[in-house]
Each structure stands twice: as structure tokens, then as C-alpha cells.
Amino acid sequence: EVQLLESGGGLVQPGGSLRLSCAASGFTFSSYVMSWVRQAPGKGLEWVSSISGSGHDTFDADSVKGRFTISRDNSKNTLYLQMNSLRAEDTALYFCAKDRLGGVFDDWGQGTLVTVS
């Protein structure tokens, strides 16, 4: 059974930093693209970043480019999101998602809440 468990969220001041983690199990982690998707309170879904299975290729939304960095440690089956220069508009529930086809999210974690205030 695929499990994705996010952690690292919390309350941070504007301009601050936070590092999210997503511990994966139940599948061959290094074989899959992984992504972060966020959801502001009461709003819809927004793709944030994706990373290839090897970690060599990354893709970011314009809204986070230059501030957020996605990475992974395949030896630890863990996905990361380093978030710097945080803004109020980054406040959201951040989901980790497994990508089955290059942009199709077939498994999701329960999310970790980031509040910038």
C-alpha cells in the first residue's frame, strides 16, 4: 500500500523559511516523478513543483520559482520542499503526490499546513 506522510509545516513569519518532508513507502520511490501541490484555505488546487525519479530534473510554478526548491533523497525514500522568502500568499495545505504518468497524481498524502503570518 502506497503511503505518503508529509511533515514540517507550521507557523512562520513573512520572509522566513521552512522545509517540508514527505516520507514515502509501499512503492519503488526512485522510479517515480514526485510533486508538491498546495491548497490555500477554502480554495482550489495549485501545482507547485515536480522532480524526476533521479532528481536531476525539476520543474516549478512561476509563483514559487527562485524561492522554493524541490529535492529528494532516494536512499531515504523522502521528498523535500525547501521554502524560502515565504509570503502570506504561500499559506496553504501542502500535499505530496506520486506521479504515475508525468502529470497524473495517483496517490496523495494528507498534507501539512503552512501558515505565513
Add this chain to the structure above:
Amino acid sequence: EIVLTQSPVTLSLSPGERATLSCRASQSVSSYLAWYQQKPGQAPRLLIYDASNRATGIPARFSGSGSGTDFTLTISSLEPEDVAVYYCQQRNNWPPLTFGGGTKVEIK
């Protein structure tokens, strides 16, 4: 960036009725469109990928159709547990991957 517009914003139907949800893309996404269901307090769940392929474990009452710019998610006979927000998402031309604004399905 491809913009996805979903309609209606809210759909209120009785159990057993047919639900038809629409997703329109600002430019062609071929068949690279997915649908997700998000129940209150839960993570999204993949329902349909590549326009018409049901994901593993998804009941047959959910079906998807369309190509190019116009897509439809149909729930053939609405069940109370189908109350949720439904999102479409394209992967034809990314980055960025983009989602629609969602359709909320309610039970009368």
C-alpha cells in the same frame, strides 16, 4: 499557461440522478486531462486520467469523455458518498500543470 474553466460551480442533485460536470480548456490539451475528487477534509483522489481511463478502484458510475478543449465527467447515478469537489487538471503542456477551479456536488 493553459486555463481550465469548470462549470457549473455548484451542482445540486438528488440521489440516483445523473451528474454532468464540464471542463473547458483555453487551448487544446489533446486527451491529457484528469479528474480528481476531493471530499471534505480529505486529500484529492484520482478518478479519471487521459480523459476517459478510470483509475484503479474507481466505481463504474464515474466516466470521462472529451478531447481537445471540451471534457465531461459523468456520474451516472449519484450516491450520497459522491458529495465532494471535483477538479479537472491538464498535463498536455507543462510546466505548469494546471487545475480547474472545481465543481462542488451536493445532494438535494
